[in-house]
Amino acid sequence: MSTDNDSGEIADCQEHSLLEVAQNPDLLRERVEGVTAPSIDKTREETGDKRAHTVGENLRRAFGFRRWTNVLEDLEQADHPAMEDSSHPIVEHPRAFLDHLIHVDDMDKLRLEHGELEGLPKERREMFQWLRQNPEIVQELRNGGTDWLAYGPKGSGKSTMSAAKVIRQLEVNLDAVVWRGTSARTEWLPLRAWTRLCLPAGLEVEAYLDPPADDMEPVEIDLERMCHEVVRYDSIRDLNHNVLEEGHFHVVYPDPRFRGATKAYQEAEEIGEIPHHSAWDVQVDEELERTDITPSKMWWFAWAIDKIDQGPPIWLSWFCDEIGNVMPEHADNDYHQLYDRISAFRDKYVDARRNKFSTFGIGHEPGDLHNMMRKKMRWQITLAGIDNPTGKTVGMGDAPMGRNYTQGMQLGQALSWNSQNFAEFSWSDIPSQFKVPGQLHVRFPEVLEVVRSC
Template sequence: MSKTQYIQEVSTEREIREQMARVFDTHETSAQALGDPTAPNHNDGENIYQSLSMAPFHKYLALCEDRGQNVATFPSAWATPLIHLKEREIQLLEQLVGEVEYDPNDPHPSHEALERYPLPRAKALEWIADDTGDRTGWNASGSRTLDAWTAGGSDYLAHGAPGSGKSTLMQSTIAWLQQLNNETVLLADTLDDSGTNERSEWLTLAPWTTIAVPAGIPIDVRIVPESPEVAPFSVGLEDICRDVVRYESPRDLLGQLLEGQFYVVFPDPLHRGCEEASRHAFHGPDRVTPVGEPGPSSPTPADQWWFAFVQARIKFSEFNHWTSIFFDEAGNLFDPDAEKDEHDEYQKIRKFAKDFADARKNGVSVFTYAHALSEVTHFFRAKQRWWVTMAETDPPIGKSLPGEKSCPIPTKKYTNQMDTGEAMAWNTNNYASISWPNVKGQARLDAEVSIDFDLEAVGL
């Protein structure tokens, strides 16, 4: 008889709560956990990749280089959008070319100028500076690895069918950004008209998560077991994350952000403070008028709050640390069919696209995910610098892309022969095959986490 232990679905509330205790076992010793980014403790980014059994990113690059894989040969296709550099850091690395000797097995950098950085970032910078001139590939603007970088933030738009690995790519990218840059990462969550959110892509990162919610709106967190034998039950919001932030406006949230922290952010359906940050219209429930009378007949959709938040991040100085924002199902926000309505949806999208360059200069990166490129407005896609084509998804070979761009991948067989957890990353000059671990599988919870906002209590 086989002695294999098969994983079975739990069938009691006690077992669900035991799973929750493991999934939401928060990490409490990092600088972010202490609420002091200047503390001498390690950063969350250093702990996340160790806890998730992810290799340091510099070792991933070194392994690819040792194998002659194009992800190292063409760093502009994948390493560049993940390793963010400031102008002074580019100048430093230029000075260090020829002065460092990268060794993936030595955890310490080979030059004292890199010792002030956290080790995962220091080793990645050392890999960049240890340049023999054979990595940048064809059509690169220079002969050195460093020539692939410009100062500021980055972006990518990942496209692929459901089940192609976008969720695990997103989680791995978040972990890499925090490891490499001590990045402050915001997962842009959503609210439907009922106020219910049942997304759980962030559960893998729950031990390091702060949930940000609009202040003054009652919230109920329900755990809905997959087994019909177990009745749903409620827990506190603080039971499913390390910390909770309640904000009253985009600027208020910016003032509460902590360097190097991962946030799951829910938009404010009341749009408080949005018009202060944006010149466009944001109508809360108090401004709705009856059909046939002047004014909006419905409140502005909650997700449009993100347009005001990005404007506030660029316009004001409350928070200037590296900031990456992740938009899943990006077509819902960057709708290609947006109209010039009373909520200025079309105008907000155009403004967002125009400000893309300013956002990057201010250290803001935007990472988006969609089933198809056509789901995202061409105004937004024209500003993209990087794309990720998922496994079994056709890259847009031979097609005219917005912004007079084109896909350099020569044949669709590259992605069509890939498995889940693999993809092709590319910009208009270079492409590279990439892979990432299934970190999502480490957060097993046989239940759905439903976060319900009582919108009726605030007039919605």
């Protein structure tokens, strides 16, 4: 008992197999709600104590990941598949992977140069110490926010990879991580015990877990019990300025009232205004019909634009699951001015890097993402199960790969590349106690009522 304190609380739910859990509503609810993050209340983010460990480190330990610096040291020792006396491609070609993972700004570059690492969280400090011994890598790290588009077919490990990326983001960077919450997809559930769930203020919410067994009724879930914290936001700016916190993992559900959304366009520089019509607006406005209600996913454009334009100046990483649904290739203006919205985001995205805003998109294939944004993504991650390109690509010039590498890959492996370099990487599975059988549905019942009355 003394050696295993970190996982002690979690071990309790190991008494039953996942199969048993999936067939019993009480066990299922306990599994979803019962996982707690050991010692999360002792973290730097929760206590403000600079000596304390971070949420990222807490997560990394719970998921059994090695310290990132240890991974880097191992990668340094590992062989390059094609070059003698070289390290693993991740370290050998920092532009392919490390560049988009490690977020640094001017201040960090100065810190690295002068070895002044005081005040940094331990894991970031250790990584900086490693970087100081590898100045050639520091040179390759671009300042500011980064982005990638990760794609692969269903079951290619996108969610698991994203969870690993979220954990590493929180461990080595200072970012507030935001996961796009949707009513039907909840790929973030393994991270639930560390999640700050951000919901629009003043709206009742209900959550049901749809069990994998067909003959079972949906199980009602208490989100307060399930998540580390449930927080409410009044408007987009309130969310960005007062609710999101650096070092934490957030799952954000869009506001169906679109509070502060139109204002985001109005006040942002160099883009035109695009309106939003919530169900409540349509209910009272006789000229509008039910089909004019703006779909909630349009909220994300306003949110991202406002963060980039109006701050706050915190690091922020947006993990956009199913990015092809938000910014589809076939977008046109007949459908709620979707084309204009993507275009506005694209224009604003020029400032994203400088304003420490990163976009990490997850989809099925590169063609799903609108080409305007595809061109803005400086990195792509091709997962096992889909061929990596070898020639001309949209927005990335010629791919640097001379042949098909992902073809020979197995589940849990992928290729990270930009127009110059590529590196393969892999990740381990999510510990089974964090997995949840079935899908969680999060709904705002009032919205449905109002829509019906329109």
